[in-house]
Amino acid sequence: MALNDDNPSSLTNRKRKFEEKDSCILSNFSMEELNQDVLERILSWLPTSTFFRLTSVCKRWKSVAASESFKLACSGIPSRDPWFFMVDPQLNRMVVFDSAEKTWKRLNHPPLLQKSSNYSSMPVAASGGLICFRNLSGDLILCNPVSGSCSQVPLLDSPLQSQPLHAIVMNNHSHNNNKLTLAFGEFPKLSFKVYNSITNSWEEEIELHQFKDENSITDNEDNAVYFLSKAGNVVATNMQRSPCKQYSSVITNQNGEEIVYFLSSTGKVVACNLNTKSFFEYPRLLPVFCEYSIDVVECRGKMLVVLLSEFFESASLRVWWYDEVTRAWRQVAAMPPAMSHAWYGKKVDINCVGAGDQILICLNSAELFSYVVCDLVSNEWVDLPKCCVDGKSVDFMSAFSFEPRIEAIV
Template identity: 65%
Template sequence: MECIGRSVSLKRKSPENGDNPLFSNFSLDDLNEDLFERILSWLPTSTFFRGTSVCKRWKSVAASTSFKHACSQIPSREPWFLMVAPNLNQSVIFDTAESSWKRLNHPPLLHEESNQSCMPVASSGGLICHRKLSGDFIVSNPVTGSCSELPPLHISSQNQPLNAIVMRTASKDQLSFRIVLVFGELPNLVFKVYNSSSGCWENETALRRKVGDIDNSMEYDSTDENAVYFLSKGGIVVASSLQRSASKQYSSVVTNKDGNEIVYYLSSSGTVVACNLTRKCFFEHPRLLPVFSEYSIDVVECNGEMLIVLLSEFLETASLRVWKYDEGWHQIAAMPVANSHEWFGKKADINCVGAGNQIFVCLNSPEICTYVLCDLETNKWVELPKCCLNGEVMDFMSAFSFEPRIEASV
């Protein structure tokens, strides 16, 4: 198969003089290496990798340091979604640029027997963070397969519950990242940060309750840490028989607004807790809806803002809606009732992830499993086709959003 670059000929007909020699027989091969790399850096990642398999010049570019630098200058790429299935020994992604499923080679470090049960727990930029059974972490670039094991994690109290795991990459160069963990029982919260620039975990820092915040916590049975909690029609928190995806039990997001780095996570009673790492305080948002409907809830980040996705039941139907907090909760998007009604009475679990203006939603119940992509700008909800692997339909519990960046370093 001929290289794509060789088949591109930039010719233009002159209406009066025939072929213009200035543009005649001009191809990508005529470009100098620097300009050639800059042009290739703008290609969708899948398109570029297809080219590397058939052209020596493109293949050599993939390993070029200057090409990776050119790629780092691209402000954003169409997101890929890493899918999480019960079988963790494979990497399946949904490519939004091509609206197709793809299978990636599993990173070598995650193939090791001691790491086979690593669970993806956070993502940012072009990287995925995995948590080992021991509680330590591995960071990988799913596109290149590169992996790095972080130093062991030591916390002052081993009995503190882990509430949130978030990750942030430096958007300018994709060469550095931070991982933030939030521990503790309300109101005694602490956070701990790993900084890739220093290569070590920083000391724990305590968070105080923000002045004026009301304790929104509710009584609930905490004997089952993996249960999904719903608000019953009687206004009490009850545990469902459905287990939340293990990869999303630390469901949380991070934003940076007005110089304040804020981590948001869901408490066991269903409230949204906002931890301001800059000011070292936390705040509990008021409950989203009156406590008379059962619901499944998740928190996402889109365009630097925290949003809530809520599956609720009311008036004999189910609704899936997106909410934003601005001195109160405001609905900003809703799935058409004709699509959401099928989830009524099924006690579905939703696991969501945001990417730009899009929200990827995995809806799971014992009966059906569906993946939906929501465009917040148009309020368009698209159900994705099923993923077939080796002739079998795959069921996924959750997904993590990342940008396919070959320059992202671990």
């Protein structure tokens, strides 16, 4: 009598045999059997932190880590979880926070940044897998913090170096196409200049004309911002930012128009449209006597403002977005009062950086320091763990967000 293929016991036995066969094949499979191209494609999907360990696995993996074809495979990965390059007051540490693994990592100083003339080089901009440093002489250096490769940007003309510099932004079009944009000049005479990495040269200087909104309300400027002291007195001071954030600025691309945003000396947000060659000053979020500390960030192509203010004996930290249609500021997120109140009366300086839907905020005062990540989608606020060196917590002034890409070319 013929066997019935639909018999349940027969099907079970057949399935078991197939599983045993597949298990036998997998147990005998070795990564060494993969050809070089497939191996490189598989390894390119590993987290960037594992790249540092490839060279110690075996000779073949060591050769993969050094091959140009492997870097090309890495460039095909759409995106990587950001790393935050942290800046300490002495500018002598290369420390990053890995947002994927939620851990701190130390990087080696690139040789070009170790030279005596560049010892005090500080980061001023970041995009893609690169960070731009600026030294005391005003020289600009592009660096890939992961690979350690660096290159110096050609010097600007002497007349330009003597003008006040307001913003330094970098945008990355591909792994080998980077642009630096500088905004400088005395208000209201502003101009910008762009460095193109493909031609390794600066483009012609472009002057900006001021755009004034007739419907906006102008406020009297006295080149000072005001904050409330712990005793409740109104204190006036010129706006001073941490040295590495004095050029705090972001760039967005809206409908094909590139716009650079930075903070003026009085704390107002200035928008420079590189396509229309014009600039515009946004209205204040709060009256000058309420502003305490402010910064601009870019998230998902939008410019956002983070503001820490004091009112009614409490501190409030909020994220704002400017609605171009209604010409008004809209609140996006707010730190829970239980967290923000701890900073009341501390004369806090906030320095922020955006990464996708997140904002990393460095809060610094003479008494306290903390690093908080805000998720704009869930409105969750999380304190990062402290970074400890030799048993002591390290105080960082600010951070720059970049994608850890070994293939990024300077």
